[in-house]
Amino acid sequence: MKPLEGSIALVTGASRGIGAATAIELARLGAHCVLTARTQGALEEVDDAIRALGGQATLFPLDLVKDGEKLDMLGPSIAQRFGRLDILVHAAGLLAKLTPVAHIMPRDWQEAVAVNVAAAWRLIRTCDPPLRAATAGRAVVLTDGLVAEPRAYWGLYGFGKAAQEHLAKTWAAEVASTPLRVNLFDPGPVATKLRAVAMPGEDQAALTQPEQVAPQIAALCLPAESRHGEVVRRS
Numbered sequence: 001m002k003p004l005e006g007s008i009a010l011v012t013g014a015s016r017g018i019g020a021a022t023a024i025e026l027a028r029l030g031a032h033c034v035l036t037a038r039t040q041g042a043l044e045e046v047d048d049a050i051r052a053l054g055g056q057a058t059l060f061p062l063d064l065v066k067d068g069e070k071l072d073m074l075g076p077s078i079a080q081r082f083g084r085l086d087i088l089v090h091a092a093g094l095l096a097k098l099t100p101v102a103h104i105m106p107r108d109w110q111e112a113v114a115v116n117v118a119a120a121w122r123l124i125r126t127c128d129p130p131l132r133a134a135t136a137g138r139a140v141v142l143t144d145g146l147v148a149e150p151r152a153y154w155g156l157y158g159f160g161k162a163a164q165e166h167l168a169k170t171w172a173a174e175v176a177s178t179p180l181r182v183n184l185f186d187p188g189p190v191a192t193k194l195r196a197v198a199m200p201g202e203d204q205a206a207l208t209q210p211e212q213v214a215p216q217i218a219a220l221c222l223p224a225e226s227r228h229g230e231v232v233r234r235s
Contacts, residue, residue, distance in 0.1 A: 003030060004029040007087060010036070012089070012119075014037050017210050019091030021209075023050065024214065032057070032058070035060065037092065072122055072125070075125075078130065090140070093142065095157055095197055095198055128175075137181070139181070183228065185220060187208070191204040
């Protein structure tokens with residue numbers, strides 16, 4: 001029997017990169033994956049990859065900025081349809097503009113807050129009840145080394161990741177007495193579209209690939225995982 005057989009996993013940002021690779025890995029381990037991202041076509045490609053492994057997925061196209069009400073209903077909708085939610089992997093994120101802090105425009109600020117902060121808050125709020133009710137609920141939120149080591153021009157992105165990390169750690173402290181385990185994962189430099197946009201001259205082929213970090217994220221979702229409230233860095 002596969003270690004995640006019978007479990008339901010929600011993965012955000014599942015249309016490409018780390019989110020897609022993690023969804024495929026979770027499905028390989030037996031989880032039925034609920035995949036959410038903005039692009040229907042890209043989600044269908046991930047669904048095809050999962051089905052090729054003999055796994056199952058449910059697609060839930062969602063814009064984290066525009067579809068706040070749908071996001072708020074995601075946890076109850078999954079619980080109603082499947083009777084449970086065991087795993088949350090929040091991999092969605094927005095690069096935001098790389099600019100001096102003094103030059104950040106209100107519109108860019110609002111978009112970054114909506115995707116990198118408010119979406120995390122809404123996900124926690126909507127997924128907390130079914131994850132707490134699960135026998136071995138697991139949540140993993142992707143973070144970034146910029147939180148600990150800020151860099152010039154990355155303030156808008158780094159702020160969002162810092163706020164998201166703080167929310168996740170606070171949530172972890174609040175559920176410490178329950179079976180739910182909440183951790184953050186810092187993948188380091190990975191060949192993703194987000195990094196390609198930020199570092200256009202970088203050789204992506206020389207970087208760690210999403211498929212290489214997915215097993216470490218999936219490991220944090222296993223029932224046997226005991227770590228809690230930690231920032232786990234790619235080994």
